[in-house]
Amino acid sequence: MRVEYQQSLDMIEASLQEQGALVLRAVRGAMNALEAQDIELCDEVIAFDDEIDDRYHRMEKSIEELLALQAPVAADLRLVLAVLHNSIHLERIGDHAVTIAKLTKLTAAFEPRHDLVEGLREMADRAEEMVRAALDAFATRDVARARSLVELDELIDRTNRRVVGTVLSMAASPEQQEWGMRMIIVARSLERIGDKAVDIGEQTEFVATGEFHEFSDASH
């Protein structure tokens, strides 16, 4: 029954996963560019964001059509709304990747501090892990796994505080100071990516149970 309708629902879910894959590539690319201080790669990451945005807009249009033509209800409706929210979250993650790339471009000529870069790499790996886990949990409707993202988020936050601490204690040249401040913003972007992954996890619970809860409160 309603074969085409079910196919449409499956299609938007698959599309979401594909959008996720694209976004992860962007984040990976931005991080690699930062480590290698590769300006060309930065430009590619920035240009690639157009594609991510385009994906998001097409997703939005498809959902508009799906809602108008098929009038989904109950679990189907929650799924459609969750996919829409997650698409927005992914698009924001893409924007953060662009931010990192732009900052890398700005500071490409400066001398990096390796322990700081390692810390950022740690954060990036964790963030990537979180986004992957969030998308997997969504695909399998695994609420427990989605909830566990909060712990990973904790780790990112700790690393973030360490990075800020390191920058503040740097006695350095004005260039190094500028580099350090930019890296704080990079760290902040990575931390936001982690938060977005948690948001995606919250949508998993919404689809599975119909209830929406913040996994962690705003004070953190």
Added chain:
Amino acid sequence: MTQMETPSIDSSRIAEISLSSSREEIERREQVFTVEDLGVAYSGNVALAGVTMNVYANTVTAFIGPSGCGKSTYIRCFNRMNDLIVGAAVTGSVRYHASDLYGREVDPVEVRRRVGMVFQKPNPFPKSIFDNVAFGPRVLGWKKGLDERVEQSLRQAALWDEVKDRLSESALGLSGGQQQRLCIARALATEPDVILMDEPASALDPIATGRIEDLMHDLKREYTIVVVTHNMQQAARVADMTAFFSVDMHEDGRGRHGVLVEYDATTKIFTQPADRRTEDYVTGRFG
């Protein structure tokens, strides 16, 4: 090193998560019916006026609108069933695959073989299931291969499995939904080109309705379907193109007749209708 060059997913392939075909794509298909300035009057009373539109091959085209807007009258023009009503007069032109449907040399009986019809209330003949489906071929003189024809039609109507062991039983013993699928099988048996459906599911429960809608999706691969429905959600679910009809006052101020307000891809009608009247109707603010 360029890592972003070729993204591993070809986004153009998944391009349109298009849930229904676009208008441009549909308009490239063959025109099955070309209607120009069509009007219908019953004994002088104008029921419908000024309809101009095309029906395209292998699509489901839905006619929606409030009651009295002439959509049933309109669909009956396509198989010349209006000829049977005393005092009915059709003006304007209807072309079927580039020939004039109302031309002098055209035999209405032959038209009805090619343009089948399913009615609102299932109307199986008081005969066996087999005889019901075989009626069309028999009156046309197709005596050979009747068994295969009946089986194929019943399969296409998604009814074969349910009735294959009781073909000689009376058709009146079937449930409402089954009877309607039988009527569809009956229409398919004459190997038509187009199937007209006048509110085919309005007398059926939701499950039977769902089956008919699924059937329409399947059938449009081989046939062209035109359906009148008063349920606009149904049109949203099944139709590729949707035509919205409404009522208008006569020019002389006396009486009302039906008019075609908007005809476009279903997606457009339900997301961004061009006409205010369409918007009012689909959002349920009509009246």
Added chain:
Amino acid sequence: MSRQWQSRLFVGAMILSLAVSFGTLGWLLATTLIQGLPGISWQLFTAPPSTVPEEAGARPAILATVYLAVALLAMCVPVGVATAIYLEEYAHKERWYNRLLEVNIQNLAAVPAIVYGILGLAFIVRGIGVGRVLFAGALILTLVVLPTVIIASREAIRAVPDSIRQGGLALGATKWQMIWRQVLPASIPGIATGSILALSRAVGETAPLLLIGALQYVAFDPTLFGAFTALPVQIYTWVKLPDPAFQTLAAAAIIVLLVIVIGMNALAIFVRNRYRQRW
């Protein structure tokens, strides 16, 4: 008077009417049976009439009645059904000649049978010159019951829902195909019932037969174009004779006639109930 008592009074009045009508009928039947049963024998069916009651039978009359019935059926049903089809399916109801036709048929059904007898005498027996033969009798009786058959057939045809016609035409059948394959088969039970009832009425008609010359004393078996008599006439003949034995025979013949008529009516009801179409 309270409403309860009004109801009860009404019920009482109905029961009284029933009692009167059934009572009278019952009394008639009873007296006939009592009088006629002794006369029932094989002889009644096998022997021709005779002046000697002990040897008399009603064979020619019974045979003639059967022949009349068959001839009647053969002529009346096709003409009646064809007319009904024309009126229901083809005629434009607003045209004046069709409306005239309708009114005429209603009237003709009410005309007393003896008028047909007179007409038959003038136009069929003498006019065409067929003579006072069985065929003429059959023809006249056909005219008597034709309006009834037409009306019954029309009702049966009209009872076929229009959706069936639309369905048939929408499949590419011509009008005639639709009528022949859908409408007629579906209305056969109604037509059959109507025909049988008409027939049972005709079988009991005496006046027109007398008028066109059914003989009162026929000792030979009837043929289509020969002189004839019929069961009602035979009864009439015997009743007039003084010999009480003939009265008994007459009563016996009446029983035979009643059995035929009631039998036919029962058949009609059976056909109607068994084959009635539930739309």
